[in-house]
Amino acid sequence: MMNPIIIIGAGLAGWTTAREFRKLDATTPVVMITADGGDFYAKPTLSNAFAQKKAPDQLVVTPAAKMAETQNITLMAHTRVTSFDPYVKTVTLDKDGVVSSLDFSSLVLATGAQAIRIPVAGDAAEKILSVNSLDDFTAFYGALKSACSQHNDCLKSYENNSYTGNKNVASGPVNIVILGAGLIGCEFANDLINAGYQVSVVDPASRPLAALLPETASEQLRESLENLGVQWHFGTTALSVNKAAEKAESAFEVTLANGQTIPADVVLSAIGLRADTRLAVAAGLACERGIQVDAALQTSAPNVYALGDSAQYASAGNTTLPYVMPIMNAARALAQTLAGQKTDVVFPIMPVAVKTPALPLMIAPPKLGSQGRWTSTEPNVWLFNSEQNAVIGFVLAGAQTSKRAEMVKLLQQAI
Numbered sequence: 284m285m286n287p288i289i290i291i292g293a294g295l296a297g298w299t300t301a302r303e304f305r306k307l308d309a310t311t312p313v314v315m316i317t318a319d320g321g322d323f324y325a326k327p328t329l330s331n332a333f334a335q336k337k338a339p340d341q342l343v344v345t346p347a348a349k350m351a352e353t354q355n356i357t358l359m360a361h362t363r364v365t366s367f368d369p370y371v372k373t374v375t376l377d378k379d380g381v382v383s384s385l386d387f388s389s390l391v392l393a394t395g396a397q398a399i400r401i402p403v404a405g406d407a408a409e410k411i412l413s414v415n416s417l418d419d420f421t422a423f424y425g426a427l428k429s430a431c432s433q434h435n436d437c438l439k440s441y442e443n444n445s446y447t448g449n450k451n452v453a454s455g456p457v458n459i460v461i462l463g464a465g466l467i468g469c470e471f472a473n474d475l476i477n478a479g480y481q482v483s484v485v486d487p488a489s490r491p492l493a494a495l496l497p498e499t500a501s502e503q504l505r506e507s508l509e510n511l512g513v514q515w516h517f518g519t520t521a522l523s524v525n526k527a528a529e530k531a532e533s534a535f536e537v538t539l540a541n542g543q544t545i546p547a548d549v550v551l552s553a554i555g556l557r558a559d560t561r562l563a564v565a566a567g568l569a570c571e572r573g574i575q576v577d578a579a580l581q582t583s584a585p586n587v588y589a590l591g592d593s594a595q596y597a598s599a600g601n602t603t604l605p606y607v608m609p610i611m612n613a614a615r616a617l618a619q620t621l622a623g624q625k626t627d628v629v630f631p632i633m634p635v636a637v638k639t640p641a642l643p644l645m646i647a648p649p650k651l652g653s654q655g656r657w658t659s660t661e662p663n664v665w666l667f668n669s670e671q672n673a674v675i676g677f678v679l680a681g682a683q684t685s686k687r688a689e690m691v692k693l694l695q696q697a698i
């Protein structure tokens with residue numbers, strides 16, 4: 284019997300590849316191996332779940348077993364791939380300490396990314412959380428719920444929360460400290476402040492989304508979130524997280540490099556993500572910021588492909604594209620290749636929507652290292668002009684985000 288196509292990872296990249304492939308080929312065996320439970324969920328909903336009043340289990344779009352049945356694939360959940368050999372064409376697996384191996388005809392690496400952690404000292408540093416999966420979100424949600432039960436400012440979001448009196452900390456709002464004012468940090472800040480938490484954000488830059496936004500757009504976002512109550516701590520970093528004294532305002536205190544100390548019941552690290560290249564590196568594949576893939580999404584080994592947050596795309600100027608839209612495009616092309624029709628991925632212009640209801644944003648950043656400057660000719664519209672005066676990037680804010688299609692056309696003219 285023919286060896287199966289093996290997909291490692293059950294995130295958006297893994298599941299979308301399986302679904303697109305099944306549209307073209309109903310019978311070739313497909314095995315999906317994933318370290319998590321394999322439930323299908325939309326990761327972007329993790330950073331606006333509180334606004335939607337959703338608990339972690341309500342974020343599951345389709346349970347794993349149902350997905351596997353619908354796509355006619357074999358799902359090996361809670362199973363970790365520990366290594367693979369691209370030339371012998373075999374993967375080694377570990378499920379609950381039981382090691383086995385499986386042969387493949389083609390292998391798809393959809394292993395995603397890992398949260399970047401900065402070294403932080405202190406006796407509570409290990410309590411810092413980050414959210415890059417539904418499991419992470421479940422832990423974060425649990426920590427918030429537990430913090431709420433320590434305060435008499437319990438949130439309505441937790442219907443069955445039974446406050447039984449102050450145990451270790453004083454009454455008052457639940458304090459959340461977010462490390463990082465990038466896309467994910469800002470989205471969580473907006474969502475959590477809307478849910479009634481006290482939110483502080485720490486970032487070494489001087490403004491939010493500094494890497495993506497022109498200064499005036501950044502300032503607008505800063506002001507919009509500040510008006511809701513977000514407290515910014517720019518130009519500094521967290522040095523340590525320690526347990527606070529008995530009856531303190533919050534369970535922990537975060538000490539910043541500028542000497543300030545801020546109370547925290549929960550600390551969320553949103554510093555950024557790094558492509559998970561560990562398996563690929565160990566197998567000897569070419570990797571830089573991600574697993575390097577050519578236009579047809581093939582890695583440096585034949586019959587081994589990569590996409591999603593783990594990949595570094597030649598078709599996108601050798602960059603990673605850790606967003607939803609690139610995955611959709613890459614999965615469609617890869618499905619064709621896996622079905623026998625080698626197909627290159629062509630990425631269209633893919634603006635990213637930032638889910639900050641205080642100031643919704645639509646961003647199409649210029650390519651990394653592009654020379655030029657931002658200009659603003661009308662309120663809430665910023666254009667990035669190249670040295671040849673072509674528009675090669677834009678930012679829209681507020682109601683102007685409706686101009687997305689118009690702006691994409693403008694960018695297409697520059698290509």
Ligand SMILES: Cc1cc2nc3c(=O)[nH]c(=O)nc-3n(C[C@H](O)[C@H](O)[C@H](O)COP(=O)(O)OP(=O)(O)OC[C@H]3O[C@@H](n4cnc5c(N)ncnc54)[C@H](O)[C@@H]3O)c2cc1C
Pocket residue numbers: 291292293294295296297316317318319325326327328329330362363364365393394395396414415416467559562590591592593604605606607608610635636638
């Ligand atoms: C909070 C948040 C909000 C976001 N919002 C947006 C948004 O609004 N718009 C947007 O475009 N993008 C957004 N993104 C980014 C987008 O969600 C990701 O680009 C996308 O979900 C990545 O999917 P993936 O399948 O590549 O990786 P993942 O979803 O991380 O999946 C990786 C899979 O690989 C498995 N795995 C890894 N290693 C192994 C191994 N050794 N063995 C077995 N299994 C393994 C994991 O268990 C997992 O199933 C957001 C991201 C976050 C974190």
